[in-house]
Amino acid sequence: MTLLAATSAEVAVAFIEIGAIAIGLSFLALAAGRVGVSAVPLYLIAGLAFGEGGIIDVTVAEGFVATTAEIGVLLLLLSMGLEYSTDELRSGMRSGALPGIVDAIANAGPGVAVGYILGWSTPAAILLGGITWVSSSGIVSKVLSDLGRMGNRETPAVLNLLVFEDLAMAVYLPVAAALVVGGSPGDTAATVAIALVAVAVIIGLGLRFGDTLSRSLSIGSDETLLLAVFGLTLVVAGLAQQLQVSAAIGAFLVGLALSGEVQHRAAELIGPLRDLSAAVFFVFFSFRINPADLVPVLVPAIILAAVTSATKFGTGWYAARRLGVGTRGRWRAATVLIARGEFAIVVAALGASLVEGPEIAALGAAYVLITDVVGPVATKFADRGRRSPMTVDPLAR
Amino acid sequence: MAEIRETQLPGVGVRHEFTTDSGQALGVISHRGGRKEILIYDRDDPDACSGVVHLTEGDTRTLSELLGASQVTHSLAAVEQHIEGLAIDWIPIAAGSTFDGRSIADGMFRTRTGVSVVAVVRDADTVAAPRPDFVFSAGDTAVCVGTDEGLSDVRALLTG
Structure with a gap:
């Protein structure tokens, strides 16, 4: 641990820096809660403001912050995997497959195209496709529950699409990671093949031994379970990383493998840890973006946001229509999906080692920020003319 | 439905x-x-x-x-909380039961088992505290209070 090895003066500085960042983020999270928006875009803005040449210089704590950010991604993906039970995955796959494929082509396509137009290499263009493809499950489900839409008839269409996207990421992320590593076409093909086999093996093991694993984990106390799940996630992610398969996807698959009571308990226990480290991840991601880099990517980001908001709108419209939902419901489903978020940032972070790395990060951040404003605003607008449901929620304060 | x-x-x-x-x-x-x-x-x-x-x-x-749930359940639940060892059972009078058409008094439940019939649920209505001359008919549910042992005896009588 760099932090422990540092002199006490450095440790003191590190504590104060990390603490100051955390306190700043708590205010942002509070503000986000008040306004009713996701905290992710605010974290990104905070990172931009405090980053290169910013107000706080975090050179001492950087090692620690970087590791926490990495763990943040893993926990983010772990809790996404924990969201779904095997039954839900099956039903989501069945009813979400066709819209899911339409979604992939319509939304990843423009990203890849813009990447090539910008003169980027194939791996970079494919990463940009990933950034524009996947809607933010976090933002979408927050908006759905804030606007009292969980019970609406178009909501299953939206949720099934999210399941499909999250699962598609289990294949996309390792492939993209392999492409980024690069090398000769033969090497790349081999890495991609290893990645896919590794994912298949982890999924297979998860399906075969998931129940046994869940049962053996369920006997311990909360503390035991937290440590076991946390450790398992890091080990699987580390092994996946060694095979050049993205570590994030290892964590996602651990989440999928857990089922039943352990799944719910683990989700609750991991929640606070994830919130903390994921916040660090988002801030740290935009930390390394020089705000000056945002200027040249602003126009492409706006064009990309406009095009992919339209294609996402079409996807949502189509998915809702398939369920026989009326026009107003189609508007709601179409607009709620526009927001991109955590996966887009995870994908953008993958490209850090590429030549286009800084550009991908800047474009990704700008793009996510735009869609995170446009999406929730557009979907509130889709509710115009009707009052949002009279909601009685004893838990909401 | x-x-x-x-x-x-x-x-x-x-x-x-x-x-x-x-x-x-x-x-x-x-x-x-x-x-x-x-x-x-x-x-x-x-x-x-x-x-x-x-x-x-x-x-x-x-x-x-x-x-x-009916009022009876509610008040019985309250009784049960107060008296330890007291159990409640809902016993249906099936068509063909020997008690279809016979009264509570005929069964002499209290004498034989110590169990009291505190209510009878008939269709949507509940007859609370039925008198001994209350006549069962098929489809009724007798709400009985007593010890576990007594209740299983009554169940055997009513469904027999």
Whole structure:
């Protein structure tokens, strides 16, 4: 641990820096809660403001912050995997497959195209496709529950699409990671093949031994379970990383493998840890973006946001229509999906080692920020003319 | 009973919905953790909700008690809390039971087993504290209070 090895003066500085960042983020999270928006875009803005040449210089704590950010991604993906039970995955796959494929082509396509137009290499263009493809499950489900839409008839269409996207990421992320590593076409093909086999093996093991694993984990106390799940996630992610398969996807698959009571308990226990480290991840991601880099990517980001908001709108419209939902419901489903978020940032972070790395990060951040404003605003607008449901929620304060 | 439709909500839980006799669509979301939401669908925009009520597990129990259970259950539950070792049983009088058409007094339950018949549920009505001359008929449910042992004896008598 760099932090422990540092002199006490450095440790003191590190504590104060990390603490100051955390306190700043708590205010942002509070503000986000008040306004009713996701905290992710605010974290990104905070990172931009405090980053290169910013107000706080975090050179001492950087090692620690970087590791926490990495763990943040893993926990983010772990809790996404924990969201779904095997039954839900099956039903989501069945009813979400066709819209899911339409979604992939319509939304990843423009990203890849813009990447090539910008003169980027194939791996970079494919990463940009990933950034524009996947809607933010976090933002979408927050908006759905804030606007009292969980019970609406178009909501299953939206949720099934999210399941499909999250699962598609289990294949996309390792492939993209392999492409980024690069090398000769033969090497790349081999890495991609290893990645896919590794994912298949982890999924297979998860399906075969998931129940046994869940049962053996369920006997311990909360503390035991937290440590076991946390450790398992890091080990699987580390092994996946060694095979050049993205570590994030290892964590996602651990989440999928857990089922039943352990799944719910683990989700609750991991929640606070994830919130903390994921916040660090988002801030740290935009930390390394020089705000000056945002200027040249602003126009492409706006064009990309406009095009992919339209294609996402079409996807949502189509998915809702398939369920026989009326026009107003189609508007709601179409607009709620526009927001991109955590996966887009995870994908953008993958490209850090590429030549286009800084550009991908800047474009990704700008793009996510735009869609995170446009999406929730557009979907509130889709509710115009009707009052949002009279909601009685004893838990909401 | 109205047709109940079930929809999986991945990552959230399950939604059940039905349409009431008066044409109002109602739904319930059962969240994973046990929370529930009652959904009242909008008549103008049938895909959206005009009202949503969030219930904790405790609220759900309270509401189902209000909707489904009779006063008798409520007061008996209170009695049961006070007296240890006292059990309650709901014993149906099936068609063909020897007690179809016979009175409570005929059974001499208290004398034989120490069990009291404290109520009889007939269709939607509840006859609380029935008199000894109350005559059972097939389809009734006798609400009996006594020891576990006594209750199983009465069950054997009533269903025999």
